[in-house]
Amino acid sequence: MPELLPEVPPSPCALGPCFNGGACAPAPAPGAGYTCRCPPGFRGSNCERRADRCADHLCLHGGQCRDLGRGAVCKCRPGFSGRRCERNADDCTPNPCANGGTCQDGANSFTCSCTLGYAGADCRRRADACASGPCLHGATCYTHFSGHVCACPPGFMGSRCEEEIGGPPPAPRRLLVSPPLALACALPLVLLAPGVGLVLAVRRRRRLPGER
Known part of the structure; x- marks a missing residue:
């Protein structure tokens, strides 16, 4: 009677568990399962999910990411360049x-x-430094490389001819006394007037002719 060989269990990769072109590799230990090596653009235990390479904000400075399956490409905004739009032109x-x-x-x-x-x-x-009319009192404005220059008319000076010179002297200021103060000063004179008149009359009598 021929000797029976032990039955070998089927390979876990026999049924093709890996999708989207993934390569199946049995685990080293018997009965431990398998491992799928996914191609670019896919992920998952069986390579069943498409990888989104744009989910990690691959493109910088507002660039738009496009997943083409085998890789991602960044469309940069004007003024930027590079694989991830990292360079500012x-x-x-x-x-x-x-x-x-x-x-x-x-x-x-x-x-x-x-x-x-x-x-x-x-x-x-x-640039026209005189466009804003910086000179006053009818002065003539000239544009210089450092700015405006004002030619002032007689009687004025300053960078804008804003100061008047040689004008009439200021009028003297009058001392104004308020009515209550004037009345307070005149009241003592009014009260003293009769007494002063009486003293003068007495002295005049004493100096009449014939009287010593």
Whole structure:
């Protein structure tokens, strides 16, 4: 009678438990199950779930993430570049600010700090320092590289001709006495007047002719 060999249990991978092209590998220990090695873009114990590569905020600076199955691609906003949109393009290279202006880089933008006498987004426009009418009292305004210059008419001075010189002297101020104060000062004189008159009359009598 032939010798019977022990029955070998079927492989756990025989029925193809791994989906979406996953590779099945039996566990080292018999009867311990299997492990699925998932292809890119899938996850789960049986590779049954599609991986969302955009769930981890892959793209920076507002870039839009697109999962193409085999990988994710970032569509960057204008002014940014790189695999994850991590690089901010230098909008100040080359310097767009003319006439010695200083450029400050932004997000797909730049800002120019213009030197005196120039204005505009790129400092190419000549600034008119007299446009706002800074000179007063009919003075003539001239535009200088450092700002405005006012030619003042006679009788005025200052950077804007705001100070008047050589004007008429101020009128003297009168001392005003309030009525109660004036009455208080005059009342003693009124009360003393009869007595003073009586004394003068007595002295006049004593000096009549013939009287010694």
